[in-house]
Amino acid sequence: MSHFDRREAILAVAGNLRHGAPAGEVEKLADAFLASGEVMRIAETPRGPRFTTRRIWLLEQEALAVAARMQADGGRAVVAPAVVGRLLAEHPSLKDDQRAMVERLLSGAHGLEVVIGEAGSGKTYATVVAAAGWAAVDYELVVAAPTWRAANVLRAEGLDAGTVAGLLARMDARDEEGLPPLPPRSVLLVDEAGMVDSASLARLVDHAERSEAKLVLVGDPAQLGEIEAGGLFAAIARRNEAIHLDEVIRHRYDLDREAAKLIREGRGAEALDRYVREGRVVIAADHEARREAIVADWWEARRKCEDALMIARANSERAHLNERARELLRSEGRLGSEEIEVGGRRFATGEEVITRVNDQSARIYNRERWTVEAVDAERRRMTLAGVDAERRVEVDAAYLSRTNPADGAPAVEPGYAATIYQAQGATLDSAFVMADPGMDRQDFYVAASRTREETFFYATPEVGFDRVEFAPAEPPAEALEHIARAAERDGSQAAAHDAALREQLAQLSTPDLYARRHEIGAEANAESAAEREHDDLSRSLGYARTAVEKAAARAEKLGEEPPFWSRAARADWRREAQNIAAAADHAEENLRQREAELAEVAQVGHVARAELAVVDQAIEERLAARMAVVRTDPPSYITTELGERPTDPGRRQTWESAAREIEGWRMEQGVGDHDSALGPRPEAAADRTSRQFAEQAVQRARRQLGLEQVRARERAIEMGPEL
Numbered sequence: 001m002s003h004f005d006r007r008e009a010i011l012a013v014a015g016n017l018r019h020g021a022p023a024g025e026v027e028k029l030a031d032a033f034l035a036s037g038e039v040m041r042i043a044e045t046p047r048g049p050r051f052t053t054r055r056i057w058l059l060e061q062e063a064l065a066v067a068a069r070m071q072a073d074g075g076r077a078v079v080a081p082a083v084v085g086r087l088l089a090e091h092p093s094l095k096d097d098q099r100a101m102v103e104r105l106l107s108g109a110h111g112l113e114v115v116i117g118e119a120g121s122g123k124t125y126a127t128v129v130a131a132a133g134w135a136a137v138d139y140e141l142v143v144a145a146p147t148w149r150a151a152n153v154l155r156a157e158g159l160d161a162g163t164v165a166g167l168l169a170r171m172d173a174r175d176e177e178g179l180p181p182l183p184p185r186s187v188l189l190v191d192e193a194g195m196v197d198s199a200s201l202a203r204l205v206d207h208a209e210r211s212e213a214k215l216v217l218v219g220d221p222a223q224l225g226e227i228e229a230g231g232l233f234a235a236i237a238r239r240n241e242a243i244h245l246d247e248v249i250r251h252r253y254d255l256d257r258e259a260a261k262l263i264r265e266g267r268g269a270e271a272l273d274r275y276v277r278e279g280r281v282v283i284a285a286d287h288e289a290r291r292e293a294i295v296a297d298w299w300e301a302r303r304k305c306e307d308a309l310m311i312a313r314a315n316s317e318r319a320h321l322n323e324r325a326r327e328l329l330r331s332e333g334r335l336g337s338e339e340i341e342v343g344g345r346r347f348a349t350g351e352e353v354i355t356r357v358n359d360q361s362a363r364i365y366n367r368e369r370w371t372v373e374a375v376d377a378e379r380r381r382m383t384l385a386g387v388d389a390e391r392r393v394e395v396d397a398a399y400l401s402r403t404n405p406a407d408g409a410p411a412v413e414p415g416y417a418a419t420i421y422q423a424q425g426a427t428l429d430s431a432f433v434m435a436d437p438g439m440d441r442q443d444f445y446v447a448a449s450r451t452r453e454e455t456f457f458y459a460t461p462e463v464g465f466d467r468v469e470f471a472p473a474e475p476p477a478e479a480l481e482h483i484a485r486a487a488e489r490d491g492s493q494a495a496a497h498d499a500a501l502r503e504q505l506a507q508l509s510t511p512d513l514y515a516r517r518h519e520i521g522a523e524a525n526a527e528s529a530a531e532r533e534h535d536d537l538s539r540s541l542g543y544a545r546t547a548v549e550k551a552a553a554r555a556e557k558l559g560e561e562p563p564f565w566s567r568a569a570r571a572d573w574r575r576e577a578q579n580i581a582a583a584a585d586h587a588e589e590n591l592r593q594r595e596a597e598l599a600e601v602a603q604v605g606h607v608a609r610a611e612l613a614v615v616d617q618a619i620e621e622r623l624a625a626r627m628a629v630v631r632t633d634p635p636s637y638i639t640t641e642l643g644e645r646p647t648d649p650g651r652r653q654t655w656e657s658a659a660r661e662i663e664g665w666r667m668e669q670g671v672g673d674h675d676s677a678l679g680p681r682p683e684a685a686a687d688r689t690s691r692q693f694a695e696q697a698v699q700r701a702r703r704q705l706g707l708e709q710v711r712a713r714e715r716a717i718e719m720g721p722e723l
Contacts, residue, residue, distance in 0.1 A: 001229055001493065002052060002056050002060070002198060002229045002230060002231045002232075002493060002494065002495055002496045002499065003042060003043075003050050003051065003052040003056075003494070003496045003499045003500075004050065004051055004052070005045070005047060005048055005049065005050050005051070006030065006031075006034060006048060006049075009030040009033060009034055009051070010026055010027055010030040012030075013026050013029045013030045013033065014026045034051060037054070038053055038054055038055070039051050039052070039053055039054070040052060040053075040054055040057060042057070042496055042499065042500040042503070043499065043500050043502075043503030043504065044503065044507075045503055045506065050499065050500075050503060052496035052499075056198065056199075056229055056496050057496050057497070059198065059199060059202050060198060060202070060232060060235065060495050060496055060497050061497065062202065062206075063198075063201065063202035063205050063206070063232060063236075064232075064235060064236065064239065064497065066205050066206060066209050067112055067205055067236045067239070067240070068239065068606055069111075069209065070110070070111035070112035070205070070208065070209050070215060071110050071111065071112045071239075071240050071606075072110075072111075072534065073110070073111035073112075076108055076110075076111045076212070076213070076214040076542075077106075077108055077134055077139050077185070077187045077213075077214035078106075078107065078108030078542030078543065078545060078546050079106040079107070079108070079133045079134065079136065079137050080137070080543070080546050081543070083106075083133060083136050083137060084102070084103060084106050084107070084133060087102070087106075087129060087132060087133050087136070088102065088103070088129075091129050094125075094126065094129065095122065095247050095249070096247070097121070097244065097245045097246060097247050098122055098125065098126040098129075098245065100243070101115060101123075101126045101130070101243045101245060102126055102129050102130045102133065104243055105130045105133075105216060105243070106130060106133045106134070107539045107542065108214075108538065108539065108542030110214075110240075110535070110538065111209075111214055111215065112205075112208075112214075112215045112216075112217070112236075112240070113214070113215070113216045113217070113243060114216075114217050114236060114237045114240050114242040114243065115127075115216065115217070115218040115219075115242065115243045115244075115245065116219065116220055116221070116237060116242045116243070116244050116245070117218060117219075117220055117244075117245040118220060118222070118245060118246050118248055118261070118264065118449075119220065119223065119248070119250070119260065119445070119446070119449035119450075120248045120249060120250025120251060120427075120449055121245035121246060121247060121248050121249065121250075122245065122249055123218055123245050124153060124154065124157060124191075125157075126245065127154075127159075127189065127191070127218060128157045128158065128159065130216075131143075131159055131189070134187050138185065139185050139186070139187050139214075140182075140183050140184075140185055140186045140187070141159070141160075141186075141187050141189060142167065142182060142186055142187065142188045142189070142213075143159045143160060143161040143162070143189045143190075143191065144161060144162055144163060144164045144166075144167040144188075144189075144190050144191070144204075145161055145162075145163065145164065145190070145191040145192050146163065146164050146192050146193075146195040146196050147163065147192070147195070147365070147366060147367070148163055148358050148360065148365035148366060149365045149366055149367050149368055149388075149425060150191060150192045150195075150425060151163055151191075151365075152363070152365050152368075152389065153191075153425065154191060156389055161191070164190065164196055164200055164204070165200070167204075168200060168203055168204070168207075171203075171207045175207070180210065180211040180212075181207035181208075181210060181211050182207065182208065182211035182213045183211075184212075186211060186213040186214070187213060187214045187216065188204065188207075188208045188211075188213050188214070188215050188216070189216045189218065190204060190215075190216070190217050190218065190219075191218045191219070192218070192219055192425075193217040193218055193219035193233045194219035194220055194221050194223060194225050194233045194234070195219070195224070195225060196219075196230075196233065197227070197228035197229055197230050198228075198229050198230050198231060198232035198495065199228070199229065201217075201232045201233060201236075202232060205236075217233060217236065217237075219233055221233065221234040221237060221492060222264045222441075222442065222445055222492075223424060223442060223445060223446050224420065224421060224424050224442050224443070224446055225442070225492055225493055229493075230493040230495075231492075231493040231494045231495035231496070231498065231499075232495050234492065234493075234494065234495065234498070235494075235495035235497060235498050235610070238498070238609065238610045238613040238614070239606035239607075239609060239610045240606065241528065241531055246261075248260070248261070248449075250427065250449070250451075250452060251451065251452065252452055252453055253453070253454065255274060255275070255278050255280070256448070256451060256453075256454065256455055258271075258274065259271040259274045259275055259448060260445060260448040260449045262274070263441060263444045263445045263448055263487055264441075264445050266441060266488055266490065266620060266624060267488070268441060268444055268484060268486070268487025268488040269484035269485075269487065269488060269627075269631070269656065270653055270656060270657065271444075271448070271487065272457075272480060272483060272484050272487055273649045273650075273652055273653040273656070274649070274653060275455075275457060276480070276649040277648075277649035277650045277653070280454065280455065280456050280457060281435075281456070281457045281458075281459065281480070282294075282297075282456065282457070282458045282459070283459050283460065283461055283479055283480070284458065284459070284460055285460070285461075286460060287460060290434065290458050290459070290460055291317075291320055291321060291324060292324075293458055294310055294321065294432045294434060294456075294458045295310070295321060295324045295325055295328065297432055297456060298310050298325065298416070298432045299325070299328055301429070301430045301432075306429040306430050306453070307387065307428050307429040307430075308428065308429060308430040308431070308432065309369075309415075309416075309417070309418055309423060309426070309428050309430075309431055309432070309450070310325070310416060310417035310418070310431075310432045310433075310434070311417065311418055311419070311420060311423050311431055311432065311433045311434065311447050311450070312417060312418075312419060312420075312433075312434040312436075313419065313420055313434070313436055313438060313439050313443055314419075314436070314438075315419060317417075317434055317436075318417045318418065318419055321416065321417035321434075322413075322414035322415075322416050322417045323414075325414070325416035325417065326351070326414060326416065329350065329351075334350050335348040335349065335350045335351060336348040336349030336350055336375060338375050338376075338377050339375065339377065340375050340376075340377045340380060340382060340400075342400050342410050342411060342412045343403075343409070343410020343411070343412070343413070344410070345410075345413070345414065347372055347375065347382065347412065347414075348372065348375055349372055349373065349374055349375050350371070350372060351371070351372040351414070351415075352369065352370070352371055352372075352387070352414070352415040352416055353369070353370050353371075353372060353384070353412045353413060353414060353415045354367060354368065354369055354370070354412070354413050354414070354415040354418060354422060355367070355368050355370060355384075355411065355412055356403075356404045356409040356410065356411060356412070356413055357399065357402045357403065357404055357411040359395075359399055362393050362395070362399070363391065363393065364384075364393055364395065364399070366404065367418075367421075367422045367425075368386070368387075368388050368389070369386075369387035369388050369415050369418075369426070370384035370385060370386055370387055370415070371384070371385045371387060372384060373385045373392070379396075379397070380396065380397035380400060381394055381395065381396050381397070382394070382395050382400070382412070387415075388426060395411070395412075399411055400412065420439075420443050420446050420447055423446065423447065423450055424446045426450055427450065427451075427452065428450045428451050428452070429451060429452055429453045430451055430453050430454050430455070430456070431447065431450045431451045431454075431455045431456070432455075432456050432458065433447040433448070433455060433456065433457050433458065434458050435457040435458060435459045435483050435486075436459075436483075436486070437462075437482040437483060437485070437486045438486070439486045439487070440486060440489045440490065440491030441487060441488060441489055441490050441491060441492075442490075442491050442492055443486075443491070444486070444487045457483075459479075459480060459483050461479040461480075462479065462480075462481060462482040481631070481632075484631075485628065488624055490621075498610075498614055501610075501611060501614050502614050502617070502618060505614060505615060505618045506618060510622060510667055510670070511670045513615065513618060513619060513622075514619070514667075514668055514670075516615060517612065517615045517616070517619070520608045520611050520612050520615065521612065523605075523608035524608040524609045524611075524612045526605075526608075527605045527606065527607075527608050527609050528609070530605070534598070537594065537597055537598045538598065540594050540597075541591070541594040541595060541598055544587065544590045544591040544593075544594045545591060547583075547587035547590065547591070548584070548587045548588055548591050550587075551580060551583045551584035551587050552584070554580045554583070555577075555580050555581075555584065558573070558576060558577060558580060561573060561574070561577070619667070622667065623660070623663060623664055623667060626663045626667065627656070627659065627660055627663060630659050630663060631645065631656070634659070635674065636674065636675075637662075637673075637674055637675065637676060637677040638659050638662060638677065640677065641658075641662070641677045641698055641702070642655050642658055642659060642698070642701060642702070642705065642707070643655075643705060643707055646705070651704075651705060654701050654704045654705060655701065655705065657697070657701065658697055658698050658700075658701030658702075661693075661694045661697040661698065662677045662678065662694065662698065664694075665678055665690070665691065665694040666678070666679065668690075669682065669687065669691075677698065678691060678694055678695065678698075
């Protein structure tokens with residue numbers, strides 16, 4: 001973790017004591033660590049102080065400074081407009097956001113670019129198109145991903161991708177030899193950058209800057225992130241105008257597309273309501289009944305020849321599901337008679353498995369899914385057919401005897417069910433997800449965004465809820481409150497610098513927090529305007545450099561004046577030489593002008609935008625906390641406008657959306673009137689416009705909930721019959 005409190009430090013110390021120790025001794029060791037010069041306090045919270053190590057703090061500080069310099073350095077890896085236009089014309093299937101991504105990456109506006117691609121938005125395809133643009137003008141593309149599985153996705157698309165660890169080792173070796181870490185005219189592209197730990201990402205940033213390479217970081221902070229100390233990718237993204245791919249094309253149904261987006265935005269309760277309304281949520285009486293339901297539905301999908309996968313957060317539940325699935329296949333005669341034992345489990349022909357050990361020479365990677373096509377127990381060999389990629393491999397006894405160096409997992413595991421981490425990066429037909437209160441927003445988002453077809457969730461009611469009062473087909477709202485809370489809990493890592501800022505802002509009252517947002521809003525807008533101006537000039541500078549390079553290439557191609565040509569040929573050569581010299585002079589003059597203009601532009605700042613992002617996150621967290629109270633015990637001003645919280649999922653979603661508008665307005669304006677939902681009309685014109693939007697949202701909800709008709713009937717009764 002990038003930052004921690006005393007409790008987390010104690011757990012870390014205990015985890016590193018191989019033979020254990022008394023609790024008092026563990027606490028003393030943890031306190032000694034916290035008091036050492038290697039640790040610094042970054043914030044005070046209601047739960048006590050939070051700390052980070054000086055190494056992480058300085059590492060983040062330097063990496064953010066380098067990233068800011070690179071982002072302001074225009075003109076790297078520029079591709080001429082004609083080449084970009086031709087490339088886009090050759091790929092008419094690109095969506096608008098993909099086209100914008102390709103154009104910006106190739107325009108050379110920044111030395112560092114961040115691409116945030118939502119799951120299923122087509123970022124890999126757009127990346128491949130951009131790669132073709134760089135290759136067309138002889139830039140060398142260096143591609144890396146945090147895992148071989150992620151790298152293999154890119155390799156399947158024709159990109160020579162490797163792992164971040166391998167690339168860092170090669171760059172370190174070049175550095176030790178006194179060479180630039182990357183070759184000249186390089187573009188370093190890092191996919192799934194959100195999964196790269198902060199220390200490794202900081203090294204990538206540093207190597208790219210010293211090599212004068214363009215750095216492109218592609219990832220999604222909303223998905224599962226780093227296992228080690230992380231948060232740097234999200235911090236860099238907050239401080240830059242990232243490229244966004246948000247039009248999801250993976251899902252067939254609007255429900256899956258819209259619900260996944262709601263989860264991503266922190267509105268998991270609304271997403272869950274949508275799933276419930278469409279019959280995508282099963283509430284079982286207990287854990288045993290839930291396992292039976294999820295395996296039965298998975299089996300039905302398998303019988304339809306769907307690529308279906310059960311997903312669970314806990315390894316123990318994954319093991320239960322895998323065992324039940326295998327028993328079912330065995331009883332149906334789907335498995336071969338000859339078996340081979342790996343890691344204490346037996347496997348036969350027809351099994352679905354997940355490989356857990358990398359073998360680059362055989363093109364086998366951790367967390368890939370396969371079907372067992374053949375088993376040779378005597379020679380301890382298995383033939384595997386790829387599920388994630390179309391290929392066939394044979395694994396021998398040497399491979400099957402290996403274990404994963406990180407967690408000790410055997411080389412092959414059952415693959416009917418997977419953990420959420422194992423499922424990240426997979427594309428499925430159907431997913432059957434075991435929803436638990438221990439999950440967080442990132443878990444739910446990854447699980448909900450895997451499928452082309454449908455995603456189903458399986459839950460048990462909150463502990464203490466009377467199970468006799470509900471049926472799975474029509475669960476009451478209260479039965480899923482614990483799952484809704486989990487789907488809105490942010491479990492992502494934050495950089496220590498962002499955590500320190502977040503805790504400082506947490507000390508502000510809500511009115512002061514909004515006041516701070518208003519103060520830095522103008523600064524953030526000025527930063528964005530300066531960046532747009534800088535982008536335009538950088539793009540022009542890139543084109544000017546390209547023109548100079550072209551003139552030099554023409555001169556090199558023309559060569560020296562030949563001594564034995566005819567008079568006419570010599571005259572032609574001299575005219576061409578003069579034209580080239582004039583073009584070169586013009587290009588160099590234009591380049592000097594662009595460089596001078598860019599030098600006069602104020603340095604682009606990122607501090608205000610970074611703080612604004614953290615402020616918005618703090619406001620969103622407070623609104624989510626208020627909404628949790630409103631769902632449980634709606635205040636009178638809510639029920640006066642919207643009635644009691646409905647039990648029907650569709651009506652409940654309408655009710656909650658309107659209640660969220662009301663609470664958001666009350667927070668922003670500091671409304672304390674308990675008799676009026678929106679309070680008095682504000683004096684400022686901008687505030688009156690915002691209030692009007694809130695009023696319209698409430699009116700729409702009332703109509704959809706049928707409350708306007710009720711009010712009309714009540715008025716008619718009060719007026720009595722006309723005489």
